[in-house]
Amino acid sequence: MKIICIGRNYADHAKELGNQVPSEPVIFLKPDTALLRNNDPFFVPDFAEEFHYETELVVKINRLGKNISKQFAPRYYEEVGMGMDFTARDLQSKLKAKGLPWERAKAFDHSAGISKSFISKQSFKDIQNLNFKLLVNGEERQIGYTGDMLFKVDEIIAYVSKFFTLKIGDLIYTGTPAGVGRVNIGERFEVFLENQKMMDFLIK
Numbered sequence: 001m002k003i004i005c006i007g008r009n010y011a012d013h014a015k016e017l018g019n020q021v022p023s024e025p026v027i028f029l030k031p032d033t034a035l036l037r038n039n040d041p042f043f044v045p046d047f048a049e050e051f052h053y054e055t056e057l058v059v060k061i062n063r064l065g066k067n068i069s070k071q072f073a074p075r076y077y078e079e080v081g082m083g084m085d086f087t088a089r090d091l092q093s094k095l096k097a098k099g100l101p102w103e104r105a106k107a108f109d110h111s112a113g114i115s116k117s118f119i120s121k122q123s124f125k126d127i128q129n130l131n132f133k134l135l136v137n138g139e140e141r142q143i144g145y146t147g148d149m150l151f152k153v154d155e156i157i158a159y160v161s162k163f164f165t166l167k168i169g170d171l172i173y174t175g176t177p178a179g180v181g182r183v184n185i186g187e188r189f190e191v192f193l194e195n196q197k198m199m200d201f202l203i204k
């Protein structure tokens with residue numbers, strides 16, 4: 001399986017990092033070795049100074065497809081979950097400044113936290129009308145609303161599948177809202193999708 005991530009998909013987050021709002025989706029990939037599952041702790045690596053959290057809605061692909069039209073995109077996913085796109089921000093800034101690829105800052109081992117459970121999209125009226133949030137040590141740190149995505153899930157699937165064949169089990173991280181920040185050893189992270197707790201893990 002592969003992990004496809006969308007960058008700068010919320011205008012307020014693009015701006016907080018000093019980036020322009022994109023006219024096309026910004027895409028990058030993480031390998032399957034990036035997954036961090038089962039609420040396992042995130043051990044802060046030592047190859048950079050500043051690791052950030054990015055709380056994101058994740059769509060699980062359940063059907064093989066290429067060149068999928070936006071109209072038929074809903075046939076390619078049944079469940080959504082939550083994920084954490086961990087980022088070595090200082091390293092990413094250095095790589096961006098040099099025009100180099102981001103992989104070392106974005107695709108390292110355990111950089112893709114994923115919720116244990118996924119929720120059927122049928123349990124929601126509209127997946128573009130969902131609220132999610134991250135609590136750090138019980139305090140609200142990041143709040144997101146899927147209606148604020150610049151590129152909606154179905155548009156993302158159509159766009160991504162022009163370049164990459166989507167396979168069963170692939171995960172699409174749909175981007176983070178504003179409020180990203182540093183992870184610190186000892187913190188407890190809890191992620192909610194609507195009223196359901198999806199993730200609960202420690203930073204070590």
Ligand code: MG
Nearest residue numbers: 054085175176
């Ligand atoms: Mg992200």
